[in-house]
Amino acid sequence: MQKILIRSLLGAVFAVGLAFPVAASAQSSYTIIDLGTFGGNFSEAFGISPGGFVTGDANLSTSSTQHAFLYDGKVKSDLGTLGGTNSTGYGVNDSGQVAGVSDLKTAGTTHAFRHDSTGMHDLGTLGGGNSEGMAINANGQVTGDADLADNANHAFRYDSSGMHDIGTLGGRFSNGVGINASGQITGSSILSDNFTIHAFRYDNNGMHDLGSLGGTRSYGYSINTGGQVTGYSAIANNAASHAFRADDTGIHDLGTLGGSSSFGEGINDSGTIVGQSYIANGTIRAFYANGNTMTDLNTLLPAGSGWQLSDAYAINNNGWIVGEGSINQEGHAFLLKPTAVPAPSSLLIMGIGGMLLAGRVRRRKRR
Numbered sequence: 001m002q003k004i005l006i007r008s009l010l011g012a013v014f015a016v017g018l019a020f021p022v023a024a025s026a027q028s029s030y031t032i033i034d035l036g037t038f039g040g041n042f043s044e045a046f047g048i049s050p051g052g053f054v055t056g057d058a059n060l061s062t063s064s065t066q067h068a069f070l071y072d073g074k075v076k077s078d079l080g081t082l083g084g085t086n087s088t089g090y091g092v093n094d095s096g097q098v099a100g101v102s103d104l105k106t107a108g109t110t111h112a113f114r115h116d117s118t119g120m121h122d123l124g125t126l127g128g129g130n131s132e133g134m135a136i137n138a139n140g141q142v143t144g145d146a147d148l149a150d151n152a153n154h155a156f157r158y159d160s161s162g163m164h165d166i167g168t169l170g171g172r173f174s175n176g177v178g179i180n181a182s183g184q185i186t187g188s189s190i191l192s193d194n195f196t197i198h199a200f201r202y203d204n205n206g207m208h209d210l211g212s213l214g215g216t217r218s219y220g221y222s223i224n225t226g227g228q229v230t231g232y233s234a235i236a237n238n239a240a241s242h243a244f245r246a247d248d249t250g251i252h253d254l255g256t257l258g259g260s261s262s263f264g265e266g267i268n269d270s271g272t273i274v275g276q277s278y279i280a281n282g283t284i285r286a287f288y289a290n291g292n293t294m295t296d297l298n299t300l301l302p303a304g305s306g307w308q309l310s311d312a313y314a315i316n317n318n319g320w321i322v323g324e325g326s327i328n329q330e331g332h333a334f335l336l337k338p339t340a341v342p343a344p345s346s347l348l349i350m351g352i353g354g355m356l357l358a359g360r361v362r363r364r365k366r367r
Contacts, residue, residue: 035333045322045333055089091135101132143176186220230264266314274312
């Protein structure tokens with residue numbers, strides 16, 4: 001249940017009277033924690049909560065089977081499946097609730113799930129065969145995408161009253177990938193021409209088109225408490241894709257690490273973004289972007305760590321980052337923690353807390 005190449009909300013805070021979201025700004029270095037596997041040779045971490053719970057998936061020892069996991073800072077637990085072979089966790093909150101996708105016993109069928117202390121719960125669909133959960137907020141609301149009876153595929157928001165279709169930007173397909181504490185959602189949707197794909201931000205007033213960096217496709221992946229979105233967009237003539245930050249002033253190109261393309265996947269409340277970028281020699285590196293400055297995370301690791309970080313999927317307000325990299329010729333999930341305490345970047349009042357036609361996001365590695 002791997003992500004189609006390449007994402008969730010991090011509402012964190014501490015304070016008495018005032019809250020300071022922490023920016024991971026110009027870190028001198030990070031410590032790295034290998035989250036391991038379930039006996040196999042591959043794992044990846046996709047989501048981190050404000051308090052440091054981590055989710056993703058990991059291979060079992062006997063086969064290429066992969067199961068969703070929850071890491072609580074000490075123990076990595078196998079979350080099982082909805083009866084099928086594979087599962088993946090994409091988002092997690094501080095209650096330890098996980099949103100993701102699992103195979104069912106019926107071959108070729110996958111459903112979104114929310115896992116809690118009582119087990120893994122099937123969230124169903126919008127009337128069609130398949131669904132997937134991509135992110136969860138502190139209230140347990142889940143976003144993702146689900147099939148309709150007419151074979152269209154729409155983004156949804158799931159809450160205590162069930163799964164709700166949030167529509168599209170005019171086409172037949174959309175998906176939700178990130179959700180914040182207010183229930184705002186980001187993702188992407190096909191427009192009414194049934195060709196152009198644009199990132200969106202959804203709120204109680206509906207779905208809002210975030211535009212692009214000049215190309216015909218853009219994708220939203222993560223949204224913070226302030227409604228800032230990161231993702232990636234094709235540039236003019238669809239020559240390449242670049243990571244972006246979208247806010248009330250528009251959509252802003254973050255550039256690359258020297259290669260052709262980059263992909264934004266996680267954003268925290270300070271606007272710090274993580275993701276993946278090509279470098280000049282064509283290889284892929286995990287990046288960290290504070291403001292408009294993009295840094296290769298590999299340059300911030302301790303000397304001789306043995307790691308090569310290829311993707312950073314999420315960052316919380318403490319600057320903790322999760323993703324996937326290689327160590328000892330295996331792909332492993334990692335957790336990065338900054339070794340220096342970053343300076344607060346802003347002061348907030350306390351309490352602020354393939355194409356889409358295939359019907360799925362590009363955010364995940366190739367199935």
